[in-house]
Amino acid sequence: MPPRPPAPESLPPHQPAPGAEQHPERLDAFMARANARYYATHPLLSDFITAPEISQVFGELLGAWAATIWVSMGRPVRVVLAEAGPGRGTLMADMLRLITSRVPAFAQALEVHLVETSPLMQQAQAKALAPFVARVPSLSPTWHTTLDSLPDGPLILVANEFLDALPIRQFLHTDAGWQEHYVQNGAFCCVPCPAPSLPDGRTLDPDCVVELCEPALEVGRLLGQRFAHSPGAALFLDYGHNSSQTGESLQALRHARPAKPLEATGEADLTAHVDFTAFAAAAQQAGAAIWGAVTQGTFLRALGLMERTEQLAAHASPQDAAELRSGAHRLAAPEKMGHLFRVMALTSPSLPMPPGFMKGPAE
Numbered sequence: 019m020p021p022r023p024p025a026p027e028s029l030p031p032h033q034p035a036p037g038a039e040q041h042p043e044r045l046d047a048f049m050a051r052a053n054a055r056y057y058a059t060h061p062l063l064s065d066f067i068t069a070p071e072i073s074q075v076f077g078e079l080l081g082a083w084a085a086t087i088w089v090s091m092g093r094p095v096r097v098v099l100a101e102a103g104p105g106r107g108t109l110m111a112d113m114l115r116l117i118t119s120r121v122p123a124f125a126q127a128l129e130v131h132l133v134e135t136s137p138l139m140q141q142a143q144a145k146a147l148a149p150f151v152a153r154v155p156s157l158s159p160t161w162h163t164t165l166d167s168l169p170d171g172p173l174i175l176v177a178n179e180f181l182d183a184l185p186i187r188q189f190l191h192t193d194a195g196w197q198e199h200y201v202q203n204g205a206f207c208c209v210p211c212p213a214p215s216l217p218d219g220r221t222l223d224p225d226c227v228v229e230l231c232e233p234a235l236e237v238g239r240l241l242g243q244r245f246a247h248s249p250g251a252a253l254f255l256d257y258g259h260n261s262s263q264t265g266e267s268l269q270a271l272r273h274a275r276p277a278k279p280l281e282a283t284g285e286a287d288l289t290a291h292v293d294f295t296a297f298a299a300a301a302q303q304a305g306a307a308i309w310g311a312v313t314q315g316t317f318l319r320a321l322g323l324m325e326r327t328e329q330l331a332a333h334a335s336p337q338d339a340a341e342l343r344s345g346a347h348r349l350a351a352p353e354k355m356g357h358l359f360r361v362m363a364l365t366s367p368s369l370p371m372p373p374g375f376m377k378g379p380a381e
Contacts, residue, residue, distance in 0.1 A: 042200035042207055046185035046232070048283075049268075053183060055284030057136045068179050069255070069314075069355065070109035073345030075330065077112020079321040080253065084113060084174045085121040086373050087251045087365075093123070094249070097172040100131040102165060103180035105139065107132075107146030113176070114150045114157060130159040131168055166240055173250035175241070181256045181297065182289040184233040188266065189214045191224050204280050218299035227266040229290060235300040238364070242304025245366040252364045253372075255314060258292030259360075267291035294362055301364045309363040309375040314349065315356025317374040323350055 043051075069076045088097055101110050110130065118125045130147070134140050140161055151158045162168060165175075188199040190208065197208035214228050217235060222228055241252050270279040272286035279288055294311040302308050310317075327346040331339035350356040363372045371377065 040203050042202040042209065044187065045199045045201055045206075045268075046187045048201040048280075049185035049288050052283045052286070053185075053288050054135075056287055058138070059284065068105060068109075069349055069359075070105065070112060070178065072348055073327070073342065074112050074115075075323060075326045075342070075346065076318070076349060077109045078116040078326060079318060079323060080109065080176055081113035081116035082120070083253065083321060083373050084176065085117060085124050087174050087369070088121075088124050088127070088172075090369050090372075091172055091249045093127070094172045095127055096129065097124075097127050097174060098131055098169055099128045100133065100165075100168055100173060100175045102133040102175060102177040103183065104132045104134055104143050105178075107143035109176070109178055110143070110159075111146045111150065114147065118150060118154060118157075125154055125157070128157060129169070130157050131162060132159050133162045133165055133168075135163045165237060171248065173244065173248070173252075175250070175252040176255075177252065178255045179257075181231070181234045181237070181254060181292045182258065183287075184231050184237075186229045186231045186268065186290045187214075188268070189228045189230065191222065191226055191228075201280055206280070216293075216296045216299075217303060218295050220295070229265075229267060229293065231290065231293065231296075234292065234297050238297045238299075238301035238306075239304040241364050242301040242306035245307075245364060246305025249366050249369065251366070251369060251372060254292075254297075254362050254364075255317075255359060256292045257355075257358045257360070258294050258311075292360075294360055298362060305367070306364040307367045307369070309365065309372055311360040311362040312375060313352075313357050314359035314361055315352060317361040318350050318356075320374045 084099060088094070091097070099113075104110055110132070114125070114130075117128070132140070132143055134143065143159065147157065147159055168175075189211065190197045190199070191213075192208075194210070196211050196213045198211040199206045200209050201207075213222065214230050216222075216228075216230065241250070244250055245252075267290045268279050268288065269290070270277040270286040270288050272282065277286045279286070298308045298311070323346055327342050331342045334342060348354045361374065363375060365372060
């Protein structure tokens with residue numbers, strides 16, 4: 019992923035933005051509108067590549083992770099396997115390849131549900147999963163536009179690069195008090211507001227920028243409430259931080275290059291770093307057990323990334339073997355995605371520690 023862009027140059031408090039013919043729009047509303055247009059009109063994942071597209075081993079390991087969770091639940095005869103933000107369907111397809119070949123009893127228990135709002139993406143996902151549905155018709159996926167419409171019962175949820183695309187709000191502490199970023203005519207303007215409050219109760223330092231992702235906190239609360247009363251586990255893999263740090267992280271990719279987030283609305287993919295500390299606090303307060311966040315490199319290596327890569331490489335052509343090893347390095351190396359991406363699991367308190375995590379302080 020590109021490095022964080024510099025902090026935006028905000029207008030002084032109370033000063034109207036140039037070209038006042040446009041009504042100021044709160045940043046989260048602007049981000050939601052821009053991304054909805056982007057995903058509805060652009061080729062699938064044309065500006066970035068995600069972990070499932072880098073190596074099939076990524077999805078296989080998450081499939082094995084899900085199977086282990088199912089066993090820890092007591093092998094329920096019916097379980098929802100859901101993915102939030104499933105992209106082209108590559109991750110779910112790789113998970114199902116592992117599950118149907120190695121854990122057929124788990125495959126027979128599955129109901130596949132995909133949380134996806136884009137019709138273009140849904141078409142790609144249906145195509146990716148068609149071979150598995152042909153062999154096991156019960157794996158035919160059901161689509162949802164929100165997490166809260168997933169059916170009741172035991173749930174295993176995976177979400178790779180899902181939280182980062184949820185819209186954020188930005189607050190700034192100035193000499194005049196707290197201000198919130200609004201968007202007007204392609205630039206930020208500031209509106210006076212109360213001090214923001216984060217669920218982990220951190221102290222907010224003066225002269226800082228604070229980002230608040232309310233939809234992510236709602237996801238945490240929703241799953242926490244569900245897991246407090248029904249068996250379940252959710253795995254989130256995303257780029258972000260697991261600390262009390264604050265700062266501006268809104269970024270944009272356009273034509274696979276960093277772009278200015280407020281320009282060319284709907285022509286760039288807008289994301290922000292995930293605040294795993296706030297997300298964990300919201301989920302834990304609602305009733306979930308929290309595991310991590312650990313770095314993606316630590317998590318994938320613990321699941322056997324390198325061993326599985328070498329198994330595949332041993333039976334591949336020299337070129338394919340090199341690509342497999344390169345993909346594993348990209349996913350796990352600290353200078354690549356290994357440290358920038360972090361992994362957190364939410365589970366029912368009655369479930370044991372899930373694979374890939376450790377007891378004690380998070381990294």
